[in-house]
Amino acid sequence: MLASQDENAISDEELLTGTGSGGVFASGYLHDKPLIEYLGAAERVAFLLSNKKKGVRRENDEGATAYTPGDGYQAIAAITDTRVLFVVGDSNGTGDTSFAVPYTEIEDVKTRSGMLTKGVDIWTTEGVKWHFAVRSTVDIEPAVEYLERAAVVWSRVESQLRHARKHLVDVDELLSEDDHDAARAAASTARDHVEEAQRKAPELTTNRDDAVWERVHDVERRLDASVMEIHVSRAEKHATVANDEWRQEQYNNAYDAFLKARTEYERALDIAREHDFPEESDIRENADTVTQSLDHLSKSPLRRAETAAERARDADAPAVVAEQFEVALERYQTALVLDWGSDRQRFAGDSNELRGTIERVVGELVHTRRLLAAYHLAAGTRLLAAGHPDAAKDAYENAHTEIEDARTVAKELKPQLTPMLEASADTLARCIEAADDPVDDGFEFVGDMADGDPRTRQLSND
Incomplete structure (x- = not known):
């Protein structure tokens, strides 16, 4: 951080935490509360500039207004990781006055120098110019250089994040239409913009706790939440297909669909765990349900065959007996061939035992x-x-x-x-x-x- 560097300068710590007026030989602070209380909880200060008389000047097409500190107080420009914050102590005797200029609204930054003072001019996208003066002995170049970089980086980062957010809106709409492929494409495009923002942010700071990174993290978190929802929606669709195939006794198709559903749930669960999303519990429960369904499905063909055979043996009418044995025979044959060509056994039933059972049923x-x-x-x-x-x-x-x-x-x-x-x-x-x-x-x-x-x-x- 940078404050005044003359012999009467006060420390940055005092500027952040001090209140009250000064005297003949001492500089004052702010009137209502210390500067630190004007900052956000996570806001980080990069530089501090101050003056005792000039205050801050606001200009636009309608005119100019100067906000000067009260007697014994100071005007402070806090250059933080997210904005320039001007606070004028006891301005016009009415208490502190503050103005915030987010970096996303800064269009240009310039310096100017005089005999006794120098200053920084900040132009915004709304056509407002802010001028803040300091003593000529103060080295403001590092602060100005930071301001220039911050304005450029924030503008580029926000541009990328704005595009990302637009595509995330598209993801939500496409999911509501069950268009998973298009939703995934939109999420992928959003990811490209987020990654570009991540490449731009280090041009300002590599500290991941700084505001520009927090802004990127927020959109990235929202993107991950959208991707999680895509996985969940795809899982639900695969599970529905699996149950439909199961009802039609298309067991291999059902098994494959359940596997796809479980894979999608597991991917969603990984994201939920990483971000501690509240959906984690529901996703885990759904994944467990699919696993249970796979277990039941693996035993279903053999159980259905055994049930038909039992019905045949319990029936009294020979015609019913024959009909049920036909059903049982078809189901036993299905159980026998389900795993043919598969690298591992997915369905219950030993092949040799099934062949023997089929002969008995025949x-x-x-x-x-x-x-x-x-x-x-x-x-x-x-x-x-x-x-x-x-x-x-x-x-x-x-x-x-x-x-x-x-x-x-x-x-x-x-x-x-x-x-x-x-x-x-x-x-x-x-x-x-x-x-x-x-x-x-x-x-x-x-x-x-x-x-x-x-x-x-x-x-x-x-």
């Missing part, structure tokens, strides 16, 4: 289909004996359909059952032919339909 399904075929065969035989060949043919065809359905499954998954089923299909084909050309004296059918239940019928007109 056996149970084939057995059930043969039972149904036997029932239809028995019905057809009774109908044919009662003189209803058309109805008998329908029953035989139903039996044949059951056998064909069983043979289709067995051929792919348990081919050792195929010869038996083909023999049954041939037998039923002959029954259908017999129904097309019934004999009058009687019909005898011998067919091996269900395990342990050979259907042997003697049909007659009696």
